[in-house]
Every structure is written in structure tokens, then in C-alpha cells.
Amino acid sequence: MDTPPVNHDTYDDEYLRGILNGVKTIVMVGASDNWNRPSFFAMKYLQKKGYRIIPVNPRAVGTEILGEKVVGDLKDVPGPIDMVDIFRNSEAAGKITDEAIALAREKKIKVIWMQITVRNDEAAKRAEDAGLKVVMNRCPKIEYARLNGELSWNGINSQVISSKRRRI
Numbered sequence: 704m705d706t707p708p709v710n711h712d713t714y715d716d717e718y719l720r721g722i723l724n725g726v727k728t729i730v731m732v733g734a735s736d737n738w739n740r741p742s743f744f745a746m747k748y749l750q751k752k753g754y755r756i757i758p759v760n761p762r763a764v765g766t767e768i769l770g771e772k773v774v775g776d777l778k779d780v781p782g783p784i785d786m787v788d789i790f791r792n793s794e795a796a797g798k799i800t801d802e803a804i805a806l807a808r809e810k811k812i813k814v815i816w817m818q819i820t821v822r823n824d825e826a827a828k829r830a831e832d833a834g835l836k837v838v839m840n841r842c843p844k845i846e847y848a849r850l851n852g853e854l855s856w857n858g859i860n861s862q863v864i865s866s867k868r869r870r871i
Contacts, residue, residue, distance in 0.1 A: 711827060711839050722814050722836055727754060729816075729843070730777060733801050734758030736768045741818075742790040743768070745844040751855030752847060757784075770831050777802050777810070780837035786814040788843060793823045800826035804833045818842055 709718065718765075729749065734756070735742045746756045746769055757780050758768040762776040774780055774865040777787065777799070787803045790794045796817050803812050815830045817823065827837040838846075 705719070707794075709837065711822070711824065711837070714838060714841065716850060718836075719838065719841070720850050722786070722838065723843060723847050723850065726814060728757065728782070728784055729754050729786045729788050730757045730759055730780055730784050731790060732759040732789045734760050734768055734775070735790075736760075736763055736766065736771070739843075745790075745818075745842060747786075747842045749847070756788075777806055780810065780870075783811040785812070786816055787812060789815070790816045790819055791816075791821065793821050796821050796823040796825040800830050804812075804830055804835065807833060807835060814838070816841070816843055819845075 731746055732741060734740055736758075737743060737852070746758065749756055750769060752777060753861045756771060758771055758773045758789055759775065759780070760768075760773050760779065761775040767771050777784070783807075784803075787799065789799050791799060800823065802817050805817055812835065814836045815838075816829070817827075817837075819840055819842050822839040824839075827839055830837050
């Protein structure tokens with residue numbers, strides 16, 4: 704029996720939980736060594752939750768980010784990859800997804816995850832047709848925290864902190 708298509712506008716919590724519980728090694732394409740970039744925060748948080756995060760950044764090859772050696776491309780990642788986390792724009796996500804599909808069997812890739820604001824429906828379809836799970840326009844750090852009751856600890860979703868400016 705075929706699995707029903709995933710609704711990429713709203714994800715079932717069990718779908719996200721299944722992914723986050725089923726992966727251990729995450730390759731973060733677009734990881735930054737700049738401590739105040741979102742990818743740095745996400746990488747640090749996920750490492751503290753027990754995931755191994757391998758940073759991919761062609762401009763920083765050979766350096767380290769949070770104790771992990773930076774590689775320039777998915778093909779340069781040593782060993783298997785469970786999930787590819789894309790911290791690039793929606794257009795770039797298409798090429799990265801295609802690279803992941805080409806390497807999926809060799810690297811044992813199971814999941815393509817596109818960060819907040821990153822959505823490429825055509826790439827998602829290609830990945831799903833290749834047997835990969837896909838998440839778009841979500842952050843694994845935020846979803847992990849939400850699914851494990853940690854968001855309120857950070858003032859998120861508590862109506863205390865907001866990204867909207869107050870009207871005066």
C-alpha cells in the first residue's frame with residue numbers, strides 16, 4: 704500500500720517526531736561559524752540534544768564549527784547521512800536536493816529538511832519520488848523544542864516575546 708502524500712502546508716506531529724527520533728547524523732548545508740547566525744544556534748542546540756551535525760560551507764572548508772570539521776559539499780561528508788538540513792534559499796534548495804537524491808543510496812540519506820522560509824515544491828516532489836521524506840519551511844530546532852515542551856522555556860509561543868514591533 705502506498706503512503707498518502709504529505710501535506711507540506713501543515714505537518715502532522717507524528718510525522719515530524721518520527722523524523723527527529725529516527726535521525727542521528729544531520730548535514731547542515733549553509734552552516735555558519737558566525738555565532739549570531741540562525742544556523743549556528745540551530746547547530747549548537749541540536750548537538751546538545753545528541754545529534755551529530757556536519758557543517759557544509761564551501762567558504763569555510765577545513766575549519767571547524769562547534770567542534771565539527773567543515774566540508775564543502777555533500778559528497779565530501781564522511782560516512783552515512785540521515786538528514787540534509789538546508790539553510791540556503793528556495794532556489795538553491797533545488798540543486799542541493801538533487802545532489803542529495805543522487806547520493807541517497809550511497810550515503811543512506813532518508814530526509815530532506817528545508818529551513819524556515821525555504822520551500823521548493825518541485826524539489827520536494829523529486830525527493831519524495833526517490834523515496835525520501837521531506838519537510839519544508841520548518842526548523843528542526845524549533846520543532847524538536849515544540850514537540851518536547853521546551854518552547855515556553857525560551858519565551859516562544861508564550862505571548863511574552865514577539866517579533867512584531869509594538870505600536871505606540
